[in-house]
Amino acid sequence: MSSFYAEKSTSNEDENSFNQNTWPPTEVGSAQSFEKQPIGGKAQTDTLATYRNEQTFADTNLLLSNVVLQVHKSHLSRVMDFLSELFQDIVLENSASVITATHSSSYGRTSNMDVEIIASQKCTVSKTCSLVFVRTSKERAFLERLTAYKFVLQGLIKIYVLTSKKTVMRGFIEDKDDDIGNAFVEVLQSIESKITESPSIVVKIVTFPSKIQCRTVSRVSAALGEKSIHEKELDIAPFDHTHTLSIIQIDAPSCVGKKKTKMTTPCYLVGISSAEFTIPPVHSTNVVANDDVCRAYRKLSEAFERYHGCHKSKDWPFPDFHVGSKRKNSPRLGVDCGAAPGGWTKYLVEQAACDEVYSIDPGNMSNSVLTLPNVHHIQMTGEAALPLLHDILKRRKALISIWVSDMCVHEVSKQVDIFLQAKNKGILQSNAAFVLTIKCNIGHAKERFNELTRIEVNRLKEAGAKDLMVFHLFSNRIGERTVIGVVK
Numbered sequence: 001m002s003s004f005y006a007e008k009s010t011s012n013e014d015e016n017s018f019n020q021n022t023w024p025p026t027e028v029g030s031a032q033s034f035e036k037q038p039i040g041g042k043a044q045t046d047t048l049a050t051y052r053n054e055q056t057f058a059d060t061n062l063l064l065s066n067v068v069l070q071v072h073k074s075h076l077s078r079v080m081d082f083l084s085e086l087f088q089d090i091v092l093e094n095s096a097s098v099i100t101a102t103h104s105s106s107y108g109r110t111s112n113m114d115v116e117i118i119a120s121q122k123c124t125v126s127k128t129c130s131l132v133f134v135r136t137s138k139e140r141a142f143l144e145r146l147t148a149y150k151f152v153l154q155g156l157i158k159i160y161v162l163t164s165k166k167t168v169m170r171g172f173i174e175d176k177d178d179d180i181g182n183a184f185v186e187v188l189q190s191i192e193s194k195i196t197e198s199p200s201i202v203v204k205i206v207t208f209p210s211k212i213q214c215r216t217v218s219r220v221s222a223a224l225g226e227k228s229i230h231e232k233e234l235d236i237a238p239f240d241h242t243h244t245l246s247i248i249q250i251d252a253p254s255c256v257g258k259k260k261t262k263m264t265t266p267c268y269l270v271g272i273s274s275a276e277f278t279i280p281p282v283h284s285t286n287v288v289a290n291d292d293v294c295r296a297y298r299k300l301s302e303a304f305e306r307y308h309g310c311h312k313s314k315d316w317p318f319p320d321f322h323v324g325s326k327r328k329n330s331p332r333l334g335v336d337c338g339a340a341p342g343g344w345t346k347y348l349v350e351q352a353a354c355d356e357v358y359s360i361d362p363g364n365m366s367n368s369v370l371t372l373p374n375v376h377h378i379q380m381t382g383e384a385a386l387p388l389l390h391d392i393l394k395r396r397k398a399l400i401s402i403w404v405s406d407m408c409v410h411e412v413s414k415q416v417d418i419f420l421q422a423k424n425k426g427i428l429q430s431n432a433a434f435v436l437t438i439k440c441n442i443g444h445a446k447e448r449f450n451e452l453t454r455i456e457v458n459r460l461k462e463a464g465a466k467d468l469m470v471f472h473l474f475s476n477r478i479g480e481r482t483v484i485g486v487v488k
Contacts, residue, residue, distance in 0.1 A: 064116075066161065067139060069159055073129060073130045074478060086146065113138045117135075126209045139277055143161070147279075161246065161278070163273040163274070169268045171183065173212055173219055173266070181222060184216070184245065184247070188201070188243075204238055207249075208247070246270065249268050293368060300344045301351065316486065318353060330398075331356055335404070337419075340359075340363035340365055344404050345372075362380055386425060400422070400428050405418070412440055412456065413456065415436050416436065420460075434484070437482055438452070440481065449478075457470060460487070465486065468484070
């Protein structure tokens with residue numbers, strides 16, 4: 001089962017141990033504020049005194065986090081789901097992954113790396129961004145492992161690392177009379193330089209939201225001048241820096257329906273990290289606007305990679321599966337139902353070890369796909385193509401090894417309907433693999449989409465499907481869920 005790994009440290013030191021928190025992590029910044037949603041635990045011993053602690057922020061666990069992920073709001077649950085796959089042993093409530101086979105992950109773990117989600121904040125000062133607060137024992141290993149999967153970059157915007165000198169501050173950056181700039185400088189002055197040349201400390205300032213960046217840099221620079229701190233001792237620069245100061249605005253107006261109340265004094269989570277942990281803004285792989293083949297290709301690629309990562313078996317979709325494996329005798333046949341323009345067909349040929357693919361779609365296929373070897377385009381609807389496909393396979397004395405479908409349907413059940421019709425016609429081999437996109441076009445909430453998907457998954461189970469896993473892929477639309485497994 002897809003779950004989240006949070007092994008507790010064996011160290012007796014407070015700063016290296018993990019407090020056991022209630023799961024799922026509290027979602028903050030929406031209907032209730034941080035203060036009303038304490039998660040438990042105590043702040044680390046290396047944090048500075050809270051600046052203007054007008055409310056009990058010390059009662060929260062935010063100071064325990066040392067990595068903050070800025071994500072697209074529409075991808076918040078998907079990022080959380082993926083973290084649950086990557087670092088196992090905690091199950092995310094109401095996630096798309098709750099309908100899963102009970103298999104351990106084969107993503108592979110970084111040895112002795114503890115990971116814990118402290119909190120998530122859906123509603124922030126940015127209308128389009130959410131925040132995930134993470135604590136990990138090895139920041140660099142965590143970052144390298146997370147960003148190694150290119151599909152996750154579709155959900156990530158920026159990563160902030162706060163390894164030391166963490167504190168929570170309140171103040172108005174825009175107000176010249178507010179002394180929050182001096183408070184930022186006090187944090188910087190606490191840095192112990194390990195460099196003998198001058199300037200000894202060069203700091204890059206990164207902020208959330210980005211619109212406060214310029215003003216923050218100006219306030220800090222002005223405060224340095226007021227304190228007569230020479231730039232050879234401490235300087236602010238965007239390049240060739242030794243440290244990064246992260247300033248993350250963590251408060252947000254309460255969300256009551258679509259109306260938002262006026263914010264009180266802004267609140268910031270502040271922390272320092274060395275330059276080696278500075279992560280530039282995340283940019284997903286460039287895709288040409290009209291390149292539907294490439295976009296679809298990446299979608300099926302993510303489905304395969306996620307399933308292989310979560311599933312023990314290395315034999316899915318075929319025994320002894322590996323990219324490029326082909327068989328001259330008794331070729332492996334695949335079906336791509338709803339194939340146009342052909343991204344999934346291309347993936348089956350190039351990456352899924354299919355010797356031949358029957359691409360079913362009344363629309364036109366891309367020439368780049370039709371020119372691939374052993375691609376057969378059946379230019380009709382899925383239901384109309386089944387009798388023809390049955391006759392072709394009967395003459396060949398062959399069966400389908402894998403069925404994939406991202407077909408556009410108007411009824412939620414249609415995707416599974418056509419797949420089960422294919423099964424009932426006897427054109428699928430025993431333990432045939434499948435990848436189906438469930439198009440949930442009823443309702444607007446994640447819970448409703450997940451419930452509709454459960455209904456279709458139960459139908460598949462009743463028909464003999466096994467090793468089922470459900471994903472809300474980064475490449476999926478908000479109402480799409482991808483179901484993967486094998487059928488007897």
